[in-house]
Amino acid sequence: MPGERNPGIARVAAAAGVSVGTVSNVMHRPEIVAPSTRERVLKAIEALDFVPNTAGATLRQGANRLLGLVVPQILNPFYAAITESIATAAGRRGYALALCVSHDDPEVELAHFEMIAQQRAAGAIVVPLSANEDRLHRLRTVGTRLVLIDRTADEREGCSVVIDDFHGGSIAAEHLLAAGSAQVLHLVNGPLSIPQCRERREGTLSVTSARDIPLEEHTVAEMSIEEGFRIAKHLAGDPRGLPMLVFCTNDQLATGVIRGLEAEGLRVPDDALVVGYGDLELATTASVPLTSVAQPKAEMGSRALSLLLEELDDSSNHQHRSVVLQPKLVIRESAP
Amino acid sequence: MPGERNPGIARVAAAAGVSVGTVSNVMHRPEIVAPSTRERVLKAIEALDFVPNTAGATLRQGANRLLGLVVPQILNPFYAAITESIATAAGRRGYALALCVSHDDPEVELAHFEMIAQQRAAGAIVVPLSANEDRLHRLRTVGTRLVLIDRTADEREGCSVVIDDFHGGSIAAEHLLAAGSAQVLHLVNGPLSIPQCRERREGTLSVTSARDIPLEEHTVAEMSIEEGFRIAKHLAGDPRGLPMLVFCTNDQLATGVIRGLEAEGLRVPDDALVVGYGDLELATTASVPLTSVAQPKAEMGSRALSLLLEELDDSSNHQHRSVVLQPKLVIRESAP
DNA sequence: CTGTTAGCGCTTTCAA
DNA sequence: TTGAAAGCGCTAACAG
Numbered sequence: 001m002p003g004e005r006n007p008g009i010a011r012v013a014a015a016a017g018v019s020v021g022t023v024s025n026v027m028h029r030p031e032i033v034a035p036s037t038r039e040r041v042l043k044a045i046e047a048l049d050f051v052p053n054t055a056g057a058t059l060r061q062g063a064n065r066l067l068g069l070v071v072p073q074i075l076n077p078f079y080a081a082i083t084e085s086i087a088t089a090a091g092r093r094g095y096a097l098a099l100c101v102s103h104d105d106p107e108v109e110l111a112h113f114e115m116i117a118q119q120r121a122a123g124a125i126v127v128p129l130s131a132n133e134d135r136l137h138r139l140r141t142v143g144t145r146l147v148l149i150d151r152t153a154d155e156r157e158g159c160s161v162v163i164d165d166f167h168g169g170s171i172a173a174e175h176l177l178a179a180g181s182a183q184v185l186h187l188v189n190g191p192l193s194i195p196q197c198r199e200r201r202e203g204t205l206s207v208t209s210a211r212d213i214p215l216e217e218h219t220v221a222e223m224s225i226e227e228g229f230r231i232a233k234h235l236a237g238d239p240r241g242l243p244m245l246v247f248c249t250n251d252q253l254a255t256g257v258i259r260g261l262e263a264e265g266l267r268v269p270d271d272a273l274v275v276g277y278g279d280l281e282l283a284t285t286a287s288v289p290l291t292s293v294a295q296p297k298a299e300m301g302s303r304a305l306s307l308l309l310e311e312l313d314d315s316s317n318h319q320h321r322s323v324v325l326q327p328k329l330v331i332r333e334s335a336p
Numbered sequence: 337m338p339g340e341r342n343p344g345i346a347r348v349a350a351a352a353g354v355s356v357g358t359v360s361n362v363m364h365r366p367e368i369v370a371p372s373t374r375e376r377v378l379k380a381i382e383a384l385d386f387v388p389n390t391a392g393a394t395l396r397q398g399a400n401r402l403l404g405l406v407v408p409q410i411l412n413p414f415y416a417a418i419t420e421s422i423a424t425a426a427g428r429r430g431y432a433l434a435l436c437v438s439h440d441d442p443e444v445e446l447a448h449f450e451m452i453a454q455q456r457a458a459g460a461i462v463v464p465l466s467a468n469e470d471r472l473h474r475l476r477t478v479g480t481r482l483v484l485i486d487r488t489a490d491e492r493e494g495c496s497v498v499i500d501d502f503h504g505g506s507i508a509a510e511h512l513l514a515a516g517s518a519q520v521l522h523l524v525n526g527p528l529s530i531p532q533c534r535e536r537r538e539g540t541l542s543v544t545s546a547r548d549i550p551l552e553e554h555t556v557a558e559m560s561i562e563e564g565f566r567i568a569k570h571l572a573g574d575p576r577g578l579p580m581l582v583f584c585t586n587d588q589l590a591t592g593v594i595r596g597l598e599a600e601g602l603r604v605p606d607d608a609l610v611v612g613y614g615d616l617e618l619a620t621t622a623s624v625p626l627t628s629v630a631q632p633k634a635e636m637g638s639r640a641l642s643l644l645l646e647e648l649d650d651s652s653n654h655q656h657r658s659v660v661l662q663p664k665l666v667i668r669e670s671a672p
Numbered sequence: 673c674t675g676t677t678a679g680c681g682c683t684t685t686c687a688a
Numbered sequence: 689t690t691g692a693a694a695g696c697g698c699t700a701a702c703a704g
Contacts, residue, residue: 049477053698059682074420096451097436142387357685359682370690373690
């Protein structure tokens with residue numbers, strides 16, 4: 001190993017007694033090479049332990065067989081699922097995937113864009129931090145194609161994949177209201193500064209107001225089990241009849257609410273129906289399995305990748321598209 | 337954007353009225369460039385929206401500022417945590433990270449090694465699938481430095497980071513036995529074909545046999561909540577006194593066991609003490625918070641990265657090392 | 673079907 | 689302190 005570089009295409013060519021062009025052809029268009037020559041080259045490649053250096057090709061072609069993926073986090077099953085599906089599909093298609101975790105820090109995100117641009121990644125999938133469009137510009141200047149997740153891209157910038165959280169909110173509400181003649185629907189929601197929380201609320205509201213059912217809103221700063229537990233005390237005091245109907249905008253809250261209600265002596269689903277959002281593992285493993293609005297996480301990833309590859313394969317007459325994925329209600333015991 | 341390539345170092349040089357060498361120096365050793373010249377170059381870089389192309393440097397230098405990371409999965413909080421810590425640290429150090437998910441398929445893993453080698457990654461961190469050493473060879477032939485996680489590397493191949501599961505098994509057993517004069521310790525374990533399960537068992541055994549306490553072993557094929565639940569019925573029938581002592585080799589099993597015992601009318605921790613392994617989120621969020629053996633997941637990642645960067649920064653007189661990290665018992669309600 | 677050749681963008685001597 | 693020039697390994701266009 002000391003010192004000496006790996007053999008390049010030239011050394012292979014010499015060993016096989018052919019020219020470099022032929023070696024290149026053997027690798028990329030083997031069908032145009034005479035079988036006997038091909039054999040000889042393949043043998044030389046084998047013998048020399050030749051590993052093609054993508055840097056050469058990248059330089060020549062101006063783009064790397066590499067995709068960037070920028071997400072806010074990895075822990076957090078939502079992003080983990082997206083990442084996993086993208087990584088799997090990218091690998092299968094022969095692309096390397098540069099994973100970047102932005103940790104909700106715009107500076108970090110920008111630094112990642114810079115990296116991706118410098119590597120001349122052919123494309124990138126980004127879950128952008130804020131609406132700030134400027135940072136993405138760095139990627140565009142080097143011609144890296146872009147697909148956004150969780151934020152609709154305008155036509156010029158690229159394709160995007162989003163979830164219809166309005167619909168998610170409405171199917172949750174509908175399911176709960178179908179349970180009977182409720183006098184009120186409780187919504188346990190996170191901060192409205194989060195777009196997803198706003199959308200889920202709107203969806204819920206569209207259902208309750210259409211039916212003239214009052215919506216009782218409970219807002220928590222942190223969408224955690226603890227907060228859900230705390231809120232449950234308030235809910236339990238509501239005099240307006242059982243079963244109580246509760247929609248929580250994530251599964252942590254829902255889990256906490258259920259525990260809190262049980263601590264107050266109510267039974268789920270007998271005295272209260274609870275629906276969560278996200279369909280995390282938590283929903284499955286809870287002691288009262290949770291009815292929850294499932295987001296097609298893996299599909300988000302794979303659709304994003306498809307859009308990107310589509311654009312890369314046919315950049316000339318590609319039309320940017322915005323895919324909207326629909327969440328689905330998964331019914332379990334907490335609200336059958 | 338149509339057609340034309342991005343400006344290179346040469347165009348910057350022309351714009352600033354200097355030579356390409358000077359531009360390169362401005363980027364890498366600004367201190368040796370006269371301030372006025374430096375200014376001029378910086379201005380040109382700005383004006384042209386110049387983004388350096390790493391392919392050029394990679395070609396010239398034979399290695400890319402890129403690290404590979406190969407893990408079996410991302411969903412699975414253990415790998416997610418390792419990945420997150422590596423991604424974060426790598427980003428901070430200015431390295432791109434090529435994420436590869438092998439999905440327990442050796443063929444896929446090999447393909448990933450090939451990719452990483454072709455990209456001339458400077459180094460790679462790998463959680464190898466099997467003990468098969470040959471596949472890694474591909475990486476070595478191109479000089480990619482290697483750090484293994486979860487498997488001890490022999491001195492020639494590189495550094496490694498492993499967890500001392502023997503110790504993990506022993507502290508779990510010790511904690512349980514400290515609870516009182518038990519007549520038996522129950523071990524709910526996964527298949528012994530999994531090295532980690534073997535180690536945890538050995539650790540447990542070392543404690544019980546030292547104290548002449550019989551170890552009752554229950555083996556499940558799948559380490560799931562359901563299996564834990566199922567096994568609990570058997571446990572509940574054991575006549576040898578309460579509180580029963582149960583060590584489960586992962587948190588899923590422990591969660592299932594607790595539910596199963598409760599379904600049989602036993603109370604945790606009053607009638608049975610249960611310890612899990614992994615300290616997943618599940619342990620925290622369970623209705624009876626779980627005492628569990630915590631693995632230093634994030635630290636595994638950061639240590640692996642440190643070892644790798646250390647080697648990259650000083651490859652000449654680097655000595656490969658094997659870091660063994662100790663798990664710690666996190667005490668919660670299931671076994672106080 | 674195969675060989676030749678001109679760069680792609682960058683770093684790094686070596687001279688000036 | 690700066691400039692000139694030699695490649696790094698590869699692809700693709702062209703000529704044979």
